[in-house]
Each structure stands twice: as C-alpha cells, then as structure tokens.
Amino acid sequence: MSKKNFDKKDIQNLGELSKIDLTQEEIDKFVKELDTIISSVETLNDFEEETGLEANKRCFEKIEFAELREDTVKEGLSREDALANAPYVEDGYVKIRDKKDD
C-alpha cells in the first residue's frame, strides 16, 4: 500500500463525513496523528508473513447460490426491545432532533 500523507483538507473532509466539527487546533493535531494511525494499521499487511496464520478472508470466500436463505419470515424483536437503546421515543417511533443547518 502506498503511503499517503494527510493534509488539512483531508482531515476537514473526514470531519464533514463523520459529522464532527473540528477546530483549527484539532485539524493540525489530526494531520500528524492520522499518518501515525495509518502506518500502524499497515503493519497488518505483514500479519500473515510474520505469524504464519491466515487472515480472515471471508469476503473472498465463495458460497453457492442455492445455499442462500429461503424467504421465510421469523419473528424479530419486540418493539420494547427494539426501542430500548433509543434516547428519545414518541408514539413507538425513534425521535430525532433535526440539525438546524439541514
């Protein structure tokens, strides 16, 4: 994998995609940190060679079409369980505050 150096624009873009407001100081800080993070992650590329173990390649595994799930319905969660983690609920719906600038 080629090394990429992150600049302020990349960080700003990542902030927008993650819906996080970043201050100028934070942007400067992340420019440095992200390069370090990425190079740490890149050590994973050496995983197989160094450990002799095989990485999880599930997404390159193959299954046959006939093995796919049949179209039958199964009961899921009760509404109570489904909404248990929602901070705000109204009439059985999850309630979400709109962002002003949306």
Next chain:
Amino acid sequence: MENYDVIIGLEIHIQTNTNSKMFCPCSADYFEKSPNTQTCPVCLGLPGALPVPNKKAIEKCILFGLATNSKITDNIRFDRKHYFYPDLPKGYQISQHDNPICYDGYLTVEDEEGNETKVEIERIHQEEDVAKSLHIDNYTLIDYNKSGLALIEIVSKPLIRDAYVAKEYASKIRQIVRYLNISNADMEKGQMRCEPNISLQKKGTWKYDNGKIVPEKGYKLNPKVEIKNIGSISAVEKSIQYEIQRMKDEIENQGELVQQTRGWNSEKNTTEYQRSKETADDYRYFPEPDIPVIELNQEDIEKIKEQLVELPDTKVDRYVNEYKLSKYDAKVITASKNNALFFEKLLSKIDDAKVAANWLTGPIFSYLNKEDIGIDELNIDLDDLATLIKKVENKDILKNKAEELLNKSLDEKIPLKELLEESSGMISDSQELESFAKQVIEENPNAVEDYKNGKTNAISFLIGQLMKLTKGSANPEIAKKLLEELIKKE
C-alpha cells in the same frame, strides 16, 4: 435552443415483494403496520449482527434482468455504501458498487411518433431499503419496519432524449415487474420510485463514454439536475418537461446552471429547489466483508428462467399476428397481465378473438372503470359469459339486451346463468310480434306516412318503437319484415 441536446437518465427503485427482508427474516409486509414492530438486530444495525441474503429477492432481481435482455454476473458481490443519516442505522447501505447482478440490458418502447426506440439499461443491482422518516416541524420520527427491505435499482444509460420516452420506459418497467410478480410497483406507496437526471448540453461539446457523459476536449459540461418526489408515471414526463424548459430559460437569461436536486410538486406542476450538489458524493464504497461472494451457475439461471412468462411486447405481437387484433386493442388488453389472462381464457371458450376483444374492451372495461376495480375482482363465470356472447353472435339475443343482463348480473351479484334462464330470449315468432307491430303502426301515423313516401329510414324509428314495447326482446330482422308487410297491406 435548437443547438442544445437534452440528456436524460433514469434511476428507478423497485421494492421487491418478498415475504422477508433482504438480509434478515423480518417481515417485509410493513404497510400500515405499527412502527418498529418488525425489526431485528440486523435491520436495526446493532453491532455484531450479520446479514444473510434472501435467495428469492436475488432471484427476482435476476428475473428482471432476464426480462430486460441483460447480462447476468456469475459472481454476486455486495459492497457497503457509506453515508450518515438516521434512516440508515448501520451508517452504510448494503448495495453493489462495481459489480451489479445484471448489466447491459435494454427495453424497447415507442416514441411519440410511434417509432420503436431502444432504452439501454446500464445496470440493475440489488440493495436494501432504508427506514421511513416522518418529518415534523423541527424533529423526525423514524420507523425501522421498512429498513432492510429488498430493493432493486435500475439505472438507464443517460441516453434518453425526451420526456415522453422516459415516461414510456418507466411505464414499461412497471408493467414488466407486475407481469413477473416482482413487485406491485405502486408508486403512491413508494414501491416504485423514479428519479430522472437531466442536463442540456450544447451540440458537439459532449460524448457518451462508457456509461458517462463526458465533455469533448476544451469544453465544460453543463451541470445536471436530479428530480425527486415523483409519485406517478405521468409525473415522470411532466417533471422532465418542466425541468427542460426551466433550464432553457436559465441559459437564455444567462443565468448560471447549478448542479442540484429538485423536488416535483404535483399540485403546482413545478419542480422546487431542494439542495445544491457542489461536491461529488463520497460514499467510500468497500466490499461487504460479512457476505461471501455468491456463485451463480448456469443451472441456477435456467431455473430462474422458468419463472419468465410471456411479456407484454411478445403478447402484443402475438395478438396482432395470430388473433388479427388491432395494435391498439392488443396494447389495451395486455396493459395488465390479469386483463390479458382474462382475454385468453375467454377466447378459449368463444374462439373469436375480435368478439372477445370487443366484449372485454367494451362492456367489461367500462364496468371496471365505473366501479374502479381490477378484472381479478370481477365476479363472473367465464362459461356463462361465453354463453351470453354466443347467444348474441347467433342473434338469439340483442347485444344491448345482453349487455344489460351482464351489468345486472355484476351489479346485483346475480349469477349470469340465472338471468339468462329467466330472460325468455328473443321473440322471433311473427304471430307473437304482430300485435306489437300493429300497435306501433297505429301510434305512429307520421312515421308510417314518411315511410310510404319513400323515407325508408323511417322504418328504423318504427323498429325502435317496437323494441321499446317488447323491452328489447324482439328479433329485429323479423320485426322489420313484419312492419314492412303490415304497412304495405294498409
């Protein structure tokens, strides 16, 4: 404005009518269900939940591909399409990026002049629907029952040149998915969604290259507009027409075109600005690691092919060539599969296509329109209907009288058979009709006089009067003969 080309592409989403959702076994029948009662960890995007693809949904996607002359991939792969919105709890939609299940297809439609034209399909891919959002003042309510429903996206090449063809194409797609029982494709319920994108480009400044409109060297393309909120097939045409005119006006007024999304307002028949798109979407696609590659072999495809039925275009050709129907009638009858099946069943009983077509497009369609119901809701025994039609053909009963019986049977839910038995049929007996004929002659001296003076069409009036007296049951030919004889004798 003649030096501009209109460029239209159409993205159509179809909600597949499977029992369960795309990647989990929750019920897909969400319409009018209490909110958030049909969910599970998968469609709520809870951590650790694993998606398992629905075979039936993919079968239906492939079936549609086969019906639109598309190529089918042999390795089905899914990708994650990332964006952040409350209706998408995982933070990504499972979709397909560069490897759609079906690609390079086409449909043939007629343009406004009646000439056949091909609309090319770039890709048909499988994805999942998002949750339903209800926007209220300054907050939003979310119902996850719809989250994760199987959704097919059909992307045309951006080579549609006018609004009429775009409408015909959308209409044909709806017809095909209904014929193949892929979806009910009710646009009002959101089971089918059309999103046209339109741009005007100066002639000679652009070319089509590998799925995209690209500028010729040294030119810059005009930005395109995407239209949302289209709730009917006719709105596809109207909204595109409106948008083309709006862009032309902008260009003529030297205004700058902005890449934007606009919403169709069906009450005002206009499009309204929703948002501008200054930056390209950044969905950060990557392969969905939780779903293995699905191998599709020829045997699988052959099995799916068995579900193909005769499609509307083929039916129209057959009706015209084999049954000698007019193209117009053939199209009207095949507009829906149920109508076509009704016609074919009726035809098998009376063996005269023209007659069957006339009964269907005449009295039966007008009854369906009047009641606003589909032919599958029509409560009629086809054998009885065939008997009725044969009686008319054999001149045992008048057509008007027969239609009256048919309507009465449908309206009052009396079996047609009973009504047929009750109605004594046509009076063909001269002696029986003679007294009625005499009465008509007595009561209408002027018409009789006219007839005697050579106004031969006065006889039609007299026959009409006789029909009235006999409540339509007189045999018109006998009646005519009888009246003529009696007047001569006078």
